[in-house]
Amino acid sequence: MSKIIQGKFKIVSNKKAGCDYYKMTISAREVVKAASPGQFVHLRCIEGNQPLLRRPFSFHRLNSDNFEILYEVVGQGTRLLTKRKKGEKIDVLGPLGNGFDVKGANIILVAGGMGVAPLFALAEHIVHSSQFIVHSKKKKLYVLIGARKKNHILCERDFRRLGTEVLVSTEDGSKGRRGLITDSLKSLLSTIDYRLSTIYACGPKEMLKELSNISARFNISAYGSLEENMACGVGACLGCAVETKRGYERICKEGPVFNLKDIKW
Numbered sequence: 405m406s407k408i409i410q411g412k413f414k415i416v417s418n419k420k421a422g423c424d425y426y427k428m429t430i431s432a433r434e435v436v437k438a439a440s441p442g443q444f445v446h447l448r449c450i451e452g453n454q455p456l457l458r459r460p461f462s463f464h465r466l467n468s469d470n471f472e473i474l475y476e477v478v479g480q481g482t483r484l485l486t487k488r489k490k491g492e493k494i495d496v497l498g499p500l501g502n503g504f505d506v507k508g509a510n511i512i513l514v515a516g517g518m519g520v521a522p523l524f525a526l527a528e529h530i531v532h533s534s535q536f537i538v539h540s541k542k543k544k545l546y547v548l549i550g551a552r553k554k555n556h557i558l559c560e561r562d563f564r565r566l567g568t569e570v571l572v573s574t575e576d577g578s579k580g581r582r583g584l585i586t587d588s589l590k591s592l593l594s595t596i597d598y599r600l601s602t603i604y605a606c607g608p609k610e611m612l613k614e615l616s617n618i619s620a621r622f623n624i625s626a627y628g629s630l631e632e633n634m635a636c637g638v639g640a641c642l643g644c645a646v647e648t649k650r651g652y653e654r655i656c657k658e659g660p661v662f663n664l665k666d667i668k669w
């Protein structure tokens with residue numbers, strides 16, 4: 405298990421990245437050294453106690469000195485986070501959680517909405533660590549990005565720049581294929597040799613549940629990053645428990661990445 409660090413680290417940038425989306429880069433070499441894709445940081449959004457609780461965010465990019473988070477403004481904490489300025493220090497706790505364990509020949513990343521956040525770090529890791537040859541005929545890295553509508557599709561260009569095969573779908577048909585991302589996945593699986601594929605996913609619970617059904621039907625492995633409101637983030641309060649076939653487990657400690665077949669939906 406990686407070392408958990410708590411400290412104040414400098415904000416390198418905090419910029420708008422779409423309608424309600426921001427990217428924040430934080431200079432924290434020691435956190436980055438201990439981190440892997442799928443893990444997260446628990447951030448104190450602002451100096452002081454209001455809000456008291458930290459907020460969890462996945463690593464979106466891991467560079468040698470910096471990490472980046474991609475976040476959507478949804479409530480008090482994330483609203484306050486948008487006000488943080490370059491040069492200020494932010495209280496970081498992390499890396500936390502288990503992260504993705506990459507295996508399989510074909511890799512299929514399935515991102516629903518903000519689910520692109522951890523999956524981009526995973527795609528970069530796979531491509532740059534040469535565990536995977538992007539243009540190999542034998543192995544492929546597919547990225548499926550789904551959202552309600554066009555302006556909620558994030559990081560498409562970034563994924564394409566990595567050389568991955570990107571498929572986009574929107575529920576209203578404003579970009580890519582019309583419909584649910586899980587339908588795009590079923591179409592993809594019917595056109596490729598999926599037997600040695602592994603799915604890594606992040607997105608809404610209903611999407612992950614459907615992925616669990618699809619993976620059972622096609623007999624392939626599927627791992628998903630789960631979300632729950634978190635208090636401590638380090639396994640102490642049990643506030644983030646999810647029911648699995650082994651009993652209750654903590655998303656912040658045993659997760660956030662779970663084999664989807666283990667979850668009691």
Ligand SMILES: Cc1cc2nc3c(=O)[nH]c(=O)nc-3n(C[C@H](O)[C@H](O)[C@H](O)COP(=O)(O)OP(=O)(O)OC[C@H]3O[C@@H](n4cnc5c(N)ncnc54)[C@H](O)[C@@H]3O)c2cc1C
Pocket residue numbers: 444455457459460461462463473474475476477478479480481482483518521522630631632633634660
């Ligand atoms: C492992 C993990 C990774 C995540 N990664 C990302 C990511 O990369 N990008 C992203 O955009 N989102 C991510 N999220 C979701 C993100 O953490 C939430 O969107 C964020 O916490 C919202 O905070 P908020 O204060 O803006 O929203 P709010 O809805 O105001 O607050 C979020 C939660 O904080 C708690 N809370 C708020 N106010 C109070 C109160 N007064 N008393 C007690 N509890 C309170 C509640 O549990 C509440 O539901 C992730 C979540 C998890 C679990």
Ligand code: FES
Pocket residue numbers: 633634635636637638639640641642643644645654655656657
């Ligand atoms: S948030 Fe406290 S145990 Fe997970």
